[in-house]
Amino acid sequence: MSDMMDDMEGGEGVVKKFMFVNRKAPHGTIYALEGLEVVLVSAAFDQDVSMVFADDGVYELIKGMNTKGIEVKDFSKTYRALDGYDIEKLYVEKASMDARGLTEADLIVDVTVLDSAEMANLMAEQDVVVSY
Amino acid sequence: MKIGIMVSEGPYNHQASDTAYLFARTAIEKGHKVPRVFFYHDGVNNSTKLTQPPQDDRNVVNRWSKLAEEHGVDLVVCIAAGMRRGITDDILAPGFRISGLGQLVEAGIQCDRLVTFGD
């Protein structure tokens, strides 16, 4: 913990519900990759972390990416490391998946599929929602 | 109330940094605390003292520096995002510091609210 935030002491031992919302496709912009970096770091803070994939964010989890031709790292593989970081709550919004002609079988990791109302409720019960 | 802020876009290209600044300033005027602003993605570009906007335009970088000086706002630039974009200690404007992504998570834990401004 830093010593720069004198006003912010007493946070040790606090467990908050953190939700990271992914709504951007990979590769076209850096948000998906840098967003994943935040999530990996958050694992060190022992918080109650969940990740949501909605809208084009669903594309981040597609199987069979081959990024050699665009000369960027295939970070889709990194989503499979999340389990080892104890980040196990991955949610996909059904409407977003349907709108893109995708099913769970197309995804690189196991996820929980929620309808929009379930997603709304899950979001509303968080302490911190981070989106990028 | 403690309100943390994340800024995800660079200055001038997108309104995010302006909105974040006006929000932060107003929150402080209303008696809230803004302990930390975390600059991520292209938001790290808000921190460079090399910025030289025309004189008839607002100076986004100086505005942040002034907020830090007058109200003790901790302006944190993500090291990983900063390194990718060439942001180093020697070009930081006053009040900014480079640190890790953990500082964002920490702000989320320790502030009552965390508000994101981006594209």
Place this chain on the structure above:
Amino acid sequence: MLHIVNKSATERNSLESCLRMASKGSAVLLIEDAVYAVTQGGVAAAQIQAAMADLQIYALGPDLDARGMSARVLDGVKVVDYGGFVDLVAETNVCQSWL
């Protein structure tokens, strides 16, 4: 909960997704280019009017003014200044930005 949308509804789907995933009773604040959605005659007007049954719709006044849209705001939309924005954040338990 407070949902913040900053994208023009005719350019991106942020508003649509927000309205789909906002739970009943939530507040939705439109800022930056998203404020065009709450203006009369726009393509999103019907969507906003329908959403007002379950959600509180707010728009940031300075962004409406800057875009010359203040006189066209739909009935039922609450226009707030930055102070109102801060109050919304403080009054709701959590906020999500639909970037």
Place this chain on the structure above:
Amino acid sequence: MPMVEVAGKSFEVDEEGYLTNLADWNQDIAGYLAQEEKVEMTDSHWEVVNFLREYYEEYQIAPAVRVLTKAISKKLGADKGNNKYLYELFPYGPAKQACKIAGLPKPTGCI
């Protein structure tokens, strides 16, 4: 960037001695990087280095130390999946030294 010659081939390292092009990595280079770190490579060292390379190949990241110990524990046994064992092999830390020798990206110190 400094160039270094190992076994007749030259390759580039950064100011801190990390391999610049990860694709350059081979066992000879690992041996050189270990020498620079004053680590004498034994089978136990290679086991960890190879484990890290496999982890990187599979997930495209260098694991956090906590994740590394857990993963090693699972694959090689609890007697190896702990900080004590790893620090005995790599006194300056598995994240720094073992990753460097394995030719993985430099940790950006995100915490």
